[in-house]
Amino acid sequence: MKFNDFLDVLVNYEAGKPIELVVREFGIDAKDVIKLASNENPFGTSKSVEEALKEVAKNAHLYPDDSYFELKEGLAKKFGVSSRNLIIGSGSDQIIEYVLHAKANKQSGVLMAGVTFAMYEIYAKQTGAKIYRTKSMEHNLGEFLEIYNAKKDEISVIFLCMPNNPLGECLDAEEIFKFIEKVDENTLVVLDCAYNEFAKFKDSKKEIKPSEVVKLKNVIYLGTFSKAYALGGMRVGYGVANEEIIGALSKLRAPFNITTPSLRAAIVALDDDEFVQKTMQNNFEQMKRYEEFAKQNGIEFIPSYTNFITFKFNEPKSSQICEKMLKKGIILRDLKSYALNAVRITIGQAWQNDRVFEELEQILK
C-alpha cells in the first residue's frame, strides 16, 4: 500500500527502557530495579496526587471536562496570565506536534540546536519541513542567528530547549529574549521549558516567565507536569502564548486529549509546593555528587540545569556501559540514538545514586 512520502524518512523515538522490560528480559524483581533513564521524579508520586488518583479511580468511564476549566484557571493564576493564553496537551510533546502542524510544511524549515530533544525533528518531518541544526551541539545563539538570517523566508519555527534535553545546558532568559527581538514576527519561537523549574532553582537568571512570553507575538512557552511535578505517566503538558497562537493551535487539539485521572492529578499537583521544593533541593545537592564523581573518574560532562546529567565517553561505548548497568538492574539512557557516545543519567535519591556510582566505578575500571 502506498503511504504519504514523508513516512519514508520518519524514524521512531527511542524511549528510555521501562522497568517491565528489565523484569521480562533479565528476570530481575521490579522492586530491585533502579530506573534513572527517563528523568522521572525520583521521589515517585506525591501523596496528594496518589490520594486524588485513588478518589477518581471510580470515574474511569467518564470523559474529562474537555474545557480543562479548573486546570487552566490554576495555571493562569500561577503564571499571571489568562486562561485564554493556555492550551493543554498530552505531554508538552503534543504541543510541539500542534506547533509544527500549524506552522511547518514542505516549503518551510525548522531550526534547532545540534543536539536537542528528538521529537522536534520527528514531528517536523511529519510535515515535510526541512531540518536546520546549528553546528554546535549545545545552544549557540550566534549560530542560530546566522542560519536564520540566511534562510529567513524559509524558517517558520525555531526551537530553543531551555534547559536542553539531552545535554543539560541553559542560556540566560535575557539572552533569549534579546535573540527573539531579532526574529521576524512570522517565525514562531518555541521555548521548551520542560526542565525550567530545575534551571531557575539553580540560577534565577535562567527563569523564563510565561507572563513575559504572552506579551510577544511569536513565542510559545512549553511546560510539563512530567518532571518537577512527577506526573510523567499521566501525560500532561501545556503551552502558554498570546491568544492568536493559542487559537490556532486549539484547532488542532482533539477533544479529550488528556485523561480524566490526568486532569485531576495535574490540578492537585499544582498545589504540591512542598513536594516540588523537596525535589529541587535533592536534585541540586545530588547533582553536585555526580559532578564530583565525574571529576574523580575523569568523565567529561556538561554542567546541567536539569534533573539529569550527561556523561560523555571515549571508551568504552555508551551502549556497552548501559547494557552492563541494565544487567545490574540499573536503567540509564544511552544517547546512541542522538549519535553521541554518552549516557544520560537522571539524578536520583541519594541511595539510588550510591548504587549508580558503585556499579559504574566497577564497569569503568
Add this chain to the structure above:
Amino acid sequence: MKFNDFLDVLVNYEAGKPIELVVREFGIDAKDVIKLASNENPFGTSKSVEEALKEVAKNAHLYPDDSYFELKEGLAKKFGVSSRNLIIGSGSDQIIEYVLHAKANKQSGVLMAGVTFAMYEIYAKQTGAKIYRTKSMEHNLGEFLEIYNAKKDEISVIFLCMPNNPLGECLDAEEIFKFIEKVDENTLVVLDCAYNEFAKFKDSKKEIKPSEVVKLKNVIYLGTFSKAYALGGMRVGYGVANEEIIGALSKLRAPFNITTPSLRAAIVALDDDEFVQKTMQNNFEQMKRYEEFAKQNGIEFIPSYTNFITFKFNEPKSSQICEKMLKKGIILRDLKSYALNAVRITIGQAWQNDRVFEELEQILK
C-alpha cells in the same frame, strides 16, 4: 502570524457537555446530574478496573512501558491475531488521525457517510484532503461505490462506521466485506467498530472479526475501550490490520501516547467479561423501552445497534429540548453540530431512563 492554510477551514469537535459544566452553570449538585450525552457506560467503572487504578495510583510519575507489550498480547489473544497486527491509540480517535496523516493529502479525497463521526472530517481537513459524503445520511454502500468509482484515483481513505455514530444504523459484515472486494488495494478502508460489541450482541450478523480484517491488504479495524469496557475517561483505543499498515501508522505514533494508569486499566478491563455482558444485556433491554417511548410519543428514530438512540424532531428545536433537559440536570447530546434537528441519548440504567422519559414527556407536551 501566518499559519498553514488548512487551519482556516478547521472547526472544533463539539463534545457532549461535562457534568462539571452543569454544576458550574446551573448550580446542580454533581450527584444529581444524569449524563447520557457521551455514550459512557451507565454502570460506571468496573470494580476490577477501579481496584487496579487504585493500585497504580503510586506510579503516576513513571512513563508507561511504551511497547504496550501486555495489552497487545491480551488483544492479540482475544482477536486471534498477532501483536504485530496491533497499534494502540489515545482513543481510537488517534488511530483515525494516524490513518489520515499517513494516507490523505491535498491531492486526495476521503469518503464517508452523509452523517457520521465528526472526527473523520476534522482530521481529514488537517491534511488538506477533499471530503466526499454520500447523499444518504446513513451508510448506503451503493452510493459509496458510485462516488468511489467516479473518483477512484483520488479517494485514498474510506470510512465505514459500523455501527454508525451518531445515527446508530449498522450493515451486515457480509455486505461490508463484499464492498471491500470492489475497492482498490491502494485505498484504505477504515472499519470504525467503536460500538461493534453492542451491534453483535443484538445481531450476530453485524460482527466484524479483526481476524478477517488482518487477511486483507487495505483494511483497518478500529476498536475502543471507551464504550463496552467503560474506559471513556482513560483514552485507549486500538487498530488491527496487516503488518504493513500497522508498520506505517506506528511511525506516526508518539511515544507514551497513553498514560500509565490507562495501560493498566485496559489490560484489566479485557478480562471484565461479566461486566461487559451486564452492560450489553442492560443496553439491549433498555433500548426497547426507548423505542417504545418514541412510538408512544410519535418521535421518529433510527433503529440503533449501539448504546445510544437518536430521536429526530420536527418541532421543537433539538437545542431547546437539550437546554430544558439540562436545567433538570439531564445532559443529552444535541446533534445540531451535525446539522440535524435531533437528540442523541445514551441508553442508561433503568432508573436514569425513567427520569429521561418523565422529563422528556413533560417538555414535549
